[in-house]
Amino acid sequence: MKVIKSRIIENNLVSDRIYRLKVEFTGDIIPGQFFMIKTLDNSFLLPRPISVHDFNQNELTFLYRTEGTGTTKISTMRENDALQLFGPLGNGFDVNELKGRTAIIGGGIGAAPLLYLSKVLGRNADVYLGYKDDVYIDDLFRQYAGSTVVCTEDGCIGEKGFVTEFIDYKKYDAVVTCGPEIMMNKIIESCREHNIKCFVSLERRMACGMGVCLGCTVETKNGYKRACKDGPIFSADELR
Incomplete structure (x- = not known):
């Protein structure tokens, strides 16, 4: 855990209010950890917590949605701009608890902290992604996961309905999820019914x-x- 000044590699809009931020970072990161991020001009007081989306050698990636003053300011920053990183923070996923077949279930921007975990688990994990309508990161999961199921509420892309409707819990030894709490509560209930380990972000x-x-x-x-x-x-x- 450290405070560093980092350089932005890219900061691009990938969907409505959704940005992919890549910065320079050297160190060790556990899937599921996060960083506190702050600009250097003091345009907002408190740093913003953003989960690790991906990590590759010296390149750290965040996927975030603009919500208020802080994330909106971060979204205006461009290549070679400097910002402050504090982290990595939090416990992260214990990969040793995810032996056997794992279902990774993400809802909307809640899918963001699950990509790095998907990369670490590889083909031993299947990914389920639920969106309202706009799908923006399913292609990245497909590179690593055993299979990927994408759902939208209106069926404009992938399966029609809620992601919780398409999971065969009997196939899995463990489930990992992040997203709206109403979705995660339903997943937790299903895991308890099937006596499956469940971990939430x-x-x-x-x-x-x-x-x-x-x-x-x-x-x-x-x-x-x-x-x-x-x-x-x-x-x-x-x-x-």
Whole structure:
């Protein structure tokens, strides 16, 4: 974990309000970790937490959606601009827990932190991606996964319906998911019914990223935990 000034390699719009940011970084990263990102001009006070989308040698990639002042400012930055990175932060996925066949399930921008995991697990994992209508990163998953199923609510691309309708849980030893909480809750229920290990990546508002401010607490069976320090990856069994 370190604070560095990094150079932007590219920062491109890939879909409506969705950007792919590539920066220089040297170090070790676990799939599921994140960074706190800040511009150097102090145009916004608190850094923004953005999960690792991909990592390749000295090139670190983020996929993010513009939501407010911070991410909108980041989206205006261009090649060779400098920004501040603090990380990697969080626990990341324990790949040793994902032995056997794994289903990786992403909903919308929740698919962002799952690509690097898909690369690490390779053909031992199948990927399920659900979108409202606009599909923007399925081609990258297809490079690594055993199979990839894409769903849109109106059927404009791929299968028609919600991604949760197309998963055969009996095929899998473990499930990993990130996306809207209503989707993840349904997946957790299905995993409990089939007695399958399930791990979720939770999104919370974060101010520090180090577990100091306690602004990202998550209720678990063992009390409240911090999404930034104890997560953002949690076993579904420990969540309330």
